Amino acid sequence: MLDTRSQDLRGQTEPAAADLAPTPPKLEVRGLSKSFALQGSSMTVLEDINLQIFPREFVCLVGSSGCGKSTLLNIVAGLINPSTGSVLVDGRPVTGPGSDRGMVFQNYTLYPWLTVSQNIAFGLQLRKMPKAEQRDRIDYYLNVVGLTQFAKSYPKQLSGGMKQRVAIARALANEPAVLLMDEPFGALDAQTKEQMQQFLLELWEQTHVTGLMITHDVEEAIFLSQRVYVMGTSPGRMKREVAIGLPEQRDLETKLSAEFIEIKRQILQSLRE
Ligand SMILES: Nc1ncnc2c1ncn2[C@@H]1O[C@H](COP(=O)(O)OP(=O)(O)OP(=O)(O)O)[C@@H](O)[C@H]1O
Numbered sequence: 001m002l003d004t005r006s007q008d009l010r011g012q013t014e015p016a017a018a019d020l021a022p023t024p025p026k027l028e029v030r031g032l033s034k035s036f037a038l039q040g041s042s043m044t045v046l047e048d049i050n051l052q053i054f055p056r057e058f059v060c061l062v063g064s065s066g067c068g069k070s071t072l073l074n075i076v077a078g079l080i081n082p083s084t085g086s087v088l089v090d091g092r093p094v095t096g097p098g099s100d101r102g103m104v105f106q107n108y109t110l111y112p113w114l115t116v117s118q119n120i121a122f123g124l125q126l127r128k129m130p131k132a133e134q135r136d137r138i139d140y141y142l143n144v145v146g147l148t149q150f151a152k153s154y155p156k157q158l159s160g161g162m163k164q165r166v167a168i169a170r171a172l173a174n175e176p177a178v179l180l181m182d183e184p185f186g187a188l189d190a191q192t193k194e195q196m197q198q199f200l201l202e203l204w205e206q207t208h209v210t211g212l213m214i215t216h217d218v219e220e221a222i223f224l225s226q227r228v229y230v231m232g233t234s235p236g237r238m239k240r241e242v243a244i245g246l247p248e249q250r251d252l253e254t255k256l257s258a259e260f261i262e263i264k265r266q267i268l269q270s271l272r273e
Helices: 004-009 069-077 116-126 131-144 160-173 190-207 218-224 252-256 258-272
Strands: 027-038 041-053 058-062 084-089 101-104 178-182 211-215 227-232 237-243
Touching: 027 069, 041 058, 041 069, 041 237, 058 069, 058 218, 069 101, 069 178, 069 211, 101 160, 116 131, 116 160, 131 160, 131 190, 160 178, 160 190, 190 218, 211 218, 218 252, 218 258, 227 258, 237 258, 252 258
Parallel strands: 058 211, 058 227, 101 178, 178 211
Antiparallel strands: 027 041, 027 084, 227 237
16 A cells, blocks of 8 residues: 555645645755864854755755765765754654655665666565565556666666666655755766756656755756755855746756756856855
């Protein structure tokens, strides 16, 4: 029996955020700071971070190298603790990793000894999901990422883009409340990266998964999201929030539109300030 979140991921329920006012956020970061101990002193990496991501929103976070993007995402994932502040998913405080947050990293993190299907099944097995339901989910998400024919292949037999599609399918198969992605296309060549961006847009149209992705590629952020958070550095803090008013249906031509170029100019300017 699938829960309502899973139905949401399959695009069957939950109206758009704008149709419901006020809608509680799926993910909320409140007054979050993080300091690391460094050679006997303390280095503040994140300062007073606040953000909210609403159901069916796909949001990107951009910032220059070292501003704390990965640290923030790892805190949201529950992999490291904040120094102050909190993270809430569906109103519940995050205290560690959980299947309500699916994570995709830049470096391929598939298990090389497992097939594509087995990789996707990994979290489902941990949760002791009945076999028949596992098979349904695996088939469904293999189809969503267009890899049905590669179900029995091993990661070493796949290209970089295909590996990331498996990683996305594995994260989605748990039907998380929020999909978290840390530079998922950062290791791909320019052409594959563009294909993956197109793929992710189509995936979002199909699943309307709530997502938070970090990238230092401003064009990628604008192309993929409904909102972009711009981070400043030293210490990492939120500088600006930019609503992306582009139509939902986007393709590579969208990147050449005057509206797109204007948004890009504004974000680049914020990053430079
Ligand atoms: N465990 C740690 N101990 C000490 N300092 C850390 C630790 N993890 C991260 N940092 C520091 O925190 C800062 C932010 O790092 P982080 O990796 O979050 O940045 P980023 O914005 O994701 O960078 P990039 O885009 O280059 O990946 C850096 O100065 C880094 O050296």
